[in-house]
Amino acid sequence: MNTEDQPDRIGDYLRGDLADREAFERELSANPQLKIEMETTRQALDAITLREEQVLKDRLRNLEAGMATTARQPDAKVIPIGRKRSGGWFAYAAAAALVVFVAGYFLLRPAPATPEQLALSEFEPFTNIAYTVTKGANDGDDGRAAAYAAYETGDYATAEGAFAALGPDDPVDRFYFGQTLLAQEKYASARDLYRELATQTDFNLTQESAYYLALANLGLGQADEAREEIRRIADNADHPMSREARQLLEKL
Amino acid sequence: MHTESEDQTLFESIKSGRYELIDQLYLDHRTAFVTYAKRQLYATEEDAADCFQDAVIAFYRNVVSGKLQVLTCSIRTYLFSIGKRLVYRRNHQRQREMPTDHEAGVNPADELDWSLIDRFEREHDRSRLKDAMDSLGEPCREILTLYYYHHYPIESIMQSVGLPSEGATRIKKMRCLNELKKLVKKTS
Numbered sequence: 001m002n003t004e005d006q007p008d009r010i011g012d013y014l015r016g017d018l019a020d021r022e023a024f025e026r027e028l029s030a031n032p033q034l035k036i037e038m039e040t041t042r043q044a045l046d047a048i049t050l051r052e053e054q055v056l057k058d059r060l061r062n063l064e065a066g067m068a069t070t071a072r073q074p075d076a077k078v079i080p081i082g083r084k085r086s087g088g089w090f091a092y093a094a095a096a097a098l099v100v101f102v103a104g105y106f107l108l109r110p111a112p113a114t115p116e117q118l119a120l121s122e123f124e125p126f127t128n129i130a131y132t133v134t135k136g137a138n139d140g141d142d143g144r145a146a147a148y149a150a151y152e153t154g155d156y157a158t159a160e161g162a163f164a165a166l167g168p169d170d171p172v173d174r175f176y177f178g179q180t181l182l183a184q185e186k187y188a189s190a191r192d193l194y195r196e197l198a199t200q201t202d203f204n205l206t207q208e209s210a211y212y213l214a215l216a217n218l219g220l221g222q223a224d225e226a227r228e229e230i231r232r233i234a235d236n237a238d239h240p241m242s243r244e245a246r247q248l249l250e251k252l
Numbered sequence: 253m254h255t256e257s258e259d260q261t262l263f264e265s266i267k268s269g270r271y272e273l274i275d276q277l278y279l280d281h282r283t284a285f286v287t288y289a290k291r292q293l294y295a296t297e298e299d300a301a302d303c304f305q306d307a308v309i310a311f312y313r314n315v316v317s318g319k320l321q322v323l324t325c326s327i328r329t330y331l332f333s334i335g336k337r338l339v340y341r342r343n344h345q346r347q348r349e350m351p352t353d354h355e356a357g358v359n360p361a362d363e364l365d366w367s368l369i370d371r372f373e374r375e376h377d378r379s380r381l382k383d384a385m386d387s388l389g390e391p392c393r394e395i396l397t398l399y400y401y402h403h404y405p406i407e408s409i410m411q412s413v414g415l416p417s418e419g420a421t422r423i424k425k426m427r428c429l430n431e432l433k434k435l436v437k438k439t440s
Binding site for chain 2: 007008011015016040041043044045046047048049050051052053054056057059060061063064067127128129152153154204240
């Protein structure tokens with residue numbers, strides 16, 4: 001082996017690019033000098049990694065700082081641009097057509113959605129924090145894996161079927177089952193499920209369930225009851241869904 | 253939530269060296285992770301965000317180094333797994349109450365290089381290695397970073413640094429590495 005190539009070979013070995021790793025490892029165990037050289041190279045590569053990761057970390061810290069201090073920027077001032085008058089009769093005809101269109105739109109548009117419907121249309125299912133979906137690694141737990149995999153991809157109809165098949169034993173699975181129902185606007189079934197979960201003891205998503213029960217009631221048109229519950233959650237700063245409840249109230 | 257094909261596209265772009273996409277990873281998943289870590293792992297907001305930053309960087313490193321060649325789960329699942337392990341570790345260091353890790357079996361975070369993390373947490377080693385890297389001039393720093401950290405091919409580095417040929421770039425890279433090794437030895 002050409003000794004001039006040795007630093008490159010060590011570097012490539014540590015980078016994971018050396019073709020014949022086994023031969024190199026045999027050489028390494030038989031040659032103490034090579035071992036020392038490799039340790040120094042490893043430290044040099046650590047220095048590179050350490051510095052670059054500090055650069056990337058600073059980049060993400062700046063993003064984080066930006067998220068914390070993001071305030072609404074003042075609206076840009078609109079400066080009218082002087083435009084040459086042109087078009088004559090065409091401009092008047094276009095203006096008249098626009099008036100007719102706008103009037104027609106307001107006369108013929110469908111009935112507006114209620115604030116409740118509008119608020120629910122922005123419903124975002126709870127993040128899957130219960131189950132790590134790993135393809136090909138859940139052979140002993142296919143039903144749950146399928147349910148959560150469908151849930152993560154937003155296929156709520158499939159997820160609903162898969163969660164239903166899991167049975168009523170695990171409240172966490174039931175909680176996500178409820179999310180699939182809300183996502184598909186099946187409010188009556190969601191209400192029954194969350195009513196049960198919201199009163200469970202020794203279940204760490206009880207408070208979240210109370211919030212989703214209120215959402216289901218909102219979807220069923222029981223606005224007063226739902227608003228009262230949502231306001232109660234919003235007023236309780238320690239409630240895990242307090243922020244979401246406040247945002248929802250603003251929309252209502 | 254990203255679809256599988258969106259995740260796959262993002263994964264391939266990161267693999268091809270677009271490191272700036274870590275911003276997107278962070279912004280897309282940060283809030284969900286912090287909420288999760290606060291509720292389920294008893295982390296503070298600061299610790300959760302800090303650990304998630306490290307998780308995004310670890311994910312990037314695993315992708316570009318080839319340790320993670322195929323995406324076997326969603327990017328969010330992967331990031332959460334790594335972040336969770338880092339929060340456990342942080343909680344342990346702070347002697348905070350620690351929930352049990354219920355997830356047995358294969359875990360995407362198993363690909364984390366804990367020996368590297370351990371080495372970096374030794375303050376003396378950190379400042380020594382930092383000093384060595386700070387003493388190394390340009391373009392050596394750039395060449396070595398692009399090659400050994402971002403895993404750029406020699407041809408790209410040649411163009412980035414403005415060297416005349418791939419051969420010249422290889423030689424320069426070798427000399428730069430030798431220079432860095434000398435600096436590391438000097439600081440030990």
